[in-house]
Amino acid sequence: MRIAGVGILFFTGSLAWGQQAISVRAGLVHHVEGNASIDGTPVRVDKSKFATVKEGSTFTTGDGKAEVLLAPGVFMRMDANSSVKMISGLLTDTRIELTKGSALVEALEMGKENRVRLNIGNSVSNIVKPGLYAFDAANGSVRVFDGKLEVNVDQQTLELGRGREVFVAQTLAASKFPTKTTSALYDWSKTRSAMIAYANIGAARSLNTSGYRITNSLWAYYPAYGMVTFLPRNGYLRSPFGWSWYSPGSVWQYYAGNQGSANGGSGGGSSSASSGNWGGWGSRGGGGGYSGGGSYSGDGGFSRSSAMSSAPAASSAPAASAAPAAQSAPGGGRGR
Numbered sequence: 001m002r003i004a005g006v007g008i009l010f011f012t013g014s015l016a017w018g019q020q021a022i023s024v025r026a027g028l029v030h031h032v033e034g035n036a037s038i039d040g041t042p043v044r045v046d047k048s049k050f051a052t053v054k055e056g057s058t059f060t061t062g063d064g065k066a067e068v069l070l071a072p073g074v075f076m077r078m079d080a081n082s083s084v085k086m087i088s089g090l091l092t093d094t095r096i097e098l099t100k101g102s103a104l105v106e107a108l109e110m111g112k113e114n115r116v117r118l119n120i121g122n123s124v125s126n127i128v129k130p131g132l133y134a135f136d137a138a139n140g141s142v143r144v145f146d147g148k149l150e151v152n153v154d155q156q157t158l159e160l161g162r163g164r165e166v167f168v169a170q171t172l173a174a175s176k177f178p179t180k181t182t183s184a185l186y187d188w189s190k191t192r193s194a195m196i197a198y199a200n201i202g203a204a205r206s207l208n209t210s211g212y213r214i215t216n217s218l219w220a221y222y223p224a225y226g227m228v229t230f231l232p233r234n235g236y237l238r239s240p241f242g243w244s245w246y247s248p249g250s251v252w253q254y255y256a257g258n259q260g261s262a263n264g265g266s267g268g269g270s271s272s273a274s275s276g277n278w279g280g281w282g283s284r285g286g287g288g289g290y291s292g293g294g295s296y297s298g299d300g301g302f303s304r305s306s307a308m309s310s311a312p313a314a315s316s317a318p319a320a321s322a323a324p325a326a327q328s329a330p331g332g333g334r335g336r
Contacts, residue, residue: 025052025089025090025091026069026070026071026074026086026089026090026091026094026116027052027053027054027059027068027069027070027086027089028050028051028052028053028068028069028219028228029043029045029050029051029052029053029059029066029067029068030045030050030067030068030069030075030227030228031045031066031067031192031227032044032045032061032064032065032066032067033064033065033066034061034062034063034064034065034080035061035062035063035064036059036060036061036062036064036066037059037060037062038051038053038057038058038059038060039057039058043059047223047226048221048223048226050228052089053068053084053086053089054086054089055086055087055088055089056085056086056087057085057086058083058084058085058086058099059078059083059084059085059086060082060083060100061078061079061080061081061082061083061101062080062081063080063081064080065077065078065079065080065185065188066078067192068084069219069228070094070096070105070116071091071094071110071111071114071115071116072091072109072111072114072216072217072218072219072230073107073108073109073110073130073217073230073232073237074094074105074106074107074108074109074110074114074116074127075105075106075107075108075189075192075193075196076096076103076104076105076118077103077104077105077106077185077188077189077192078101078102078103078185079101079102079103079184079185080101081100081101082098082100082101082102082103082137083098083099083100083101084096084097084098084099084103085097085099087119091113091114092113092114092115093115094114094115094116094117095117095118095119096117096118096119097118097119097120098118098119098120098135098137099137100137100138101136101137101138102134102135102136102137102138102185103118103134103135103185104132104133104134104135104185104186104189105118105127105132105133105134105135106132106189106193106239106240106241107127107129107130107131107132107133107147108130108230108232108237108239108245109130109217109230109232109237110127110128110129110130111217118133118135120135120136120137120140120142120168121137121140121168121169122153122154122168123140123142123151123152123153123168124151124152124153125142125149125150125151125152126149126150126151126152127147127149128147128148128149128150128159129147129148130147130237130240131144131145131146131147131148131149131162131240132144132145132146132147132240132241133145133147133149134183134185134186139167139169140167140168140169140170141165141166141167141168142160142165142166142167142168143164143165143177144160144161144162144163144164144165145162145163145179145186145240146162146179146240147161147162147240148160148161151166151168151172153168153172156172158172158173158174160174162179163176163177163179164176164177165177189241190241193239193241193243194241194243195225195227196227196228196229196230197229197239197243197244197245198225199222199224199225199227199228199229200229200230200231200245200246201246201251201254202222202224202225203220203222203229203231204231204246204247204248204250204251205248205251205255206222207220207231207248208248208249208251208252212248213248213249214231214233214247214248215233216233217230217231217232217233218230218231219231230245231245231247231248232245232246232247233247234247234249234250235247235249235250236250236253
């Protein structure tokens with residue numbers, strides 16, 4: 001099937017792309033800093049080559065951090081010296097056990113057919129709404145920076161909202177915590193979220209240019225940045241960190257408010273993804289893949305390899321009738 005010179009591939013189990021098949025399951029190891037392993041075997045992420053944590057396997061970080069993709073729009077970021085066991089990798093029933101260390105989960109979207117649960121000991125935390133959640137196996141703490149979570153321990157259920165935490169090894173009672181007090185894992189996660197949000201802009205425009213419309217939210221590989229990004233089915237989303245995430249049909253709003261140079265602003269070069277190829281997978285309801293075509297230039301000279309000591313300041317939420325405010329790209333102005 002050809003649409004505007006673009007190859008479209010629909011799939012239900014996996015997407016054949018290049019030399020690699022991408023599983024339509026949770027557990028794809030998207031990014032590793034330092035060293036990490038699956039069941040003792042070292043993991044290396046090299047451009048479009050990603051490992052997957054299969055059911056029953058344990059993923060462990062060493063002296064660095066790692067990012068694992070769960071259901072579409074749900075990222076799990078692990079601190080150094082942490083371990084998780086994949087209990088179920090189904091997108092409709094994703095279950096993970098944090099056995100050591102700490103992890104932070106950013107959920108941009110929670111589809112009705114998606115369920116994500118994280119266990120610590122005999123506790124089960126069920127993510128109810130999009131938000132930002134922190135888990136620590138050492139002290140058994142579960143924190144909600146934003147969103148809504150249900151914690152179950154010994155047939156008792158506690159609902160946690162923004163700014164609340166619980167220690168699952170103690171009496172199941174919620175207490176407040178200072179949401180402005182962050183950690184190195186939180187700050188790293190914010191930077192990672194910003195980088196992937198910029199990839200979303202390029203991927204959304206590339207697909208929009210092709211004339212093809214996605215019917216389900218999905219993960220998408222964008223080779224210009226060598227990373228996977230998330231594409232919502234329609235509209236746009238605002239992440240817990242403040243970044244905007246656009247669907248192919250709404251990405252024009254980013255460019256509508258963008259008056260920067262097509263070659264990037266002062267201090268930053270341009271980023272070009274002409275005739276790029278990327279694949280989408282993990283779509284709720286079957287999904288689709290897309291490759292080739294379209295072009296994308298600009299967005300302020302963003303480089304996925306550049307060292308970023310801090311994430312850009314989050315843009316403020318737009319008025320209901322206004323287009324989303326465009327994010328400032330690291331390293332220069334935004335291109336059209």
